[in-house]
Amino acid sequence: MSHPKLASIFNKDEKRVDWHDKALWFVRHKRDMSAHSVKGWEELRNLGHGIKAHMLSNLDNYLIQFEENALKNGVQVHWAANGKEHNQIVHKILKEHNAKKIVKSKSMLTEECHLNPYLEADGMEVIDTDLGERIVQLAKEPPSHIVLPAIHKDRHQVDELFQEHLGTKPCDGDPQYLTGEARKHLREKFIQADAAITGVNFAIADTGGFVVCTNEGNADMGAHLAPVHIACMGVEKIIPKQEHLGVFLRLLARSATGQPITTYSSHFKKPQPGSKMHIVIVDNGRSEQLSRPDFRASLHCIRCGACMNTCPIYRRSGGHSYDATIPGPIGSILSPGKDLTKYSSLPFASTLCGSCSDVCPVKIDIHSQLYKWRQIITKNTPQPFVKKQSMKFMGKLFAKPSQYETVGKIARWSLRNLPKSVINSKPNTWGKARDLPIGPKQSFDDWYKERENNKKSNDQ
């Protein structure tokens, strides 16, 4: 279903929309207070942008350097051209270790590759250990936000889910009780795990190390307890040097939640004695996106979710209305590169207000890219006949002043004289909830001409 359809379904429950909007606005507001308290915030954003742009221009070299250093550290490195290869590689590693129970911390990449169903089809148990992700996993839903995966659910819905799946007692949505129960449940899973999968926030080329950021410490719990750690990363997660971490760690959590830094910024470099560490480096359409000059900056993204929290459309349509792994503004410039037709409504799910670009910690020109995707989509995907024809008509109309004047006259007359029931009848979507202005008798043009004529006759 298209974004407008899913968004209008979400909007049927206005109270829920209000709640969703306020919850995310609160996060955006926290981000503002946090960003505004950092001296040199805008310089930091420039630096983040610059480092990412430099990295993308030299991606091949940095990836090779990263692999060399990781191998030296005793980490095994795998390369996957697409999601399928990624899943096969992860599956093979797990098989080799006879792993049946797997704990996984947040990784949008594994969502993108649909890793869980792939492993579950072979009888493996994959537990998402981020609390929000565990909630949506129990609900059999995809995350609706990349940082706050269950933001579309309230505590009462979580209460019900936990009663059903974890056997908790009814608690009227008591967050403390629910979190405590989740903690017990997840601890058990951590202890039993045969393998841990994590994402990667930053992979450092000159050390071969990588950093995983969580607020719950769940990546550490998994990786430290299980004998095998598999870290999955997209190629664009590389940063050249260890010292660049300072830039990104300062930007990431402030932009995401308004925290000065994530509660856990865990640095991994080599396997613990007796255990194994693997890194799977995935392309899955990224080098194709890199080849599009207008859209390559979308690969700067550090997945903070700030563009979602600030987006007035995202807040009022919910993450699921985008029907894509990455929702919101950034998802709307990433997804069309993967499937132009399927995601053709996403670049239009924006007023081009530009707030996403201004909030982005690595200065991706998101709204400009939305505009550019629109131009490509109308040329390359089937468009509604009416839209296409009316745009052509308007194009011609505005190119010729005389025609424009005539049509303007007719439009004003109609607005003035037709009954409201006709004006606001079905084909006029505008009129469903809004009135149209009453058409004035005289356009500005008419008035100006009259005035000029009067001036002339007065002068004579």
Next chain:
Amino acid sequence: MKVGLFIPCYINQLYPQVGKATLELLEKLNVEVVYPSGQTCCGQPMANSGYESESMGTCNNFVENFKGFDYIVTPSGSCAYHVKKHYNIIPQTEDVVNVRNNVYELCDFILNVLKIKNLDASFPYKVGIHKSCHGLRGLRLGSCSEVVGHPYSYIEELLQEVKGVEIMTLQRSDECCGFGGTFAVTEEAVSVKMGKDKIQDHLNSGVEVITATDTSCLMHLEGLVTRNKQPLKILHIAEILNSHL
């Protein structure tokens, strides 16, 4: 200084009073203003809908009408922004480059080119400013809440000088109103919800009159206010700056 007045299509047809106020205001400031009669539209409705290619004739017509002026002034941040940012689709002749460089939103022109602040207006009402996005984040007619830096706002600077005006503080100072051109129709549900929330913010802040640098946003808000019979008046900033009440 020769100034060409650009009156956007929807203002020309539906809100001529905004055009009149703009013209009167500029004439009051002793600016030599000409309204080229062959003008139509800036091309934005097609371009933002993904049909930039259909808007080239419109762009050429715009440049043809405005090429001879030192400045082009318009009561719309959004249209000025479109000319500046998106007129790269037609060949960049000297005329096109000049037109793109010289197009100004009204408040920006008064404050930064004419360097006038006090317009001798009076308007004894509680006013809420809607900071239209393309003017704010496109033309940078003010600081926005996302970006860290010195706070400023051209429209506010001019309004502060208007006698009797009380500028009300909003909860969300610069959130989009949900108009967005064809977005208002293609994403009707979200567009309407955004507009309703925006209006509520103004009502909660005790606003009597909502104003902005763009009539397009105001048309959307006015449509909701009228339909829902809410106690708010909607006026373009030119109308307030041209008032003596």
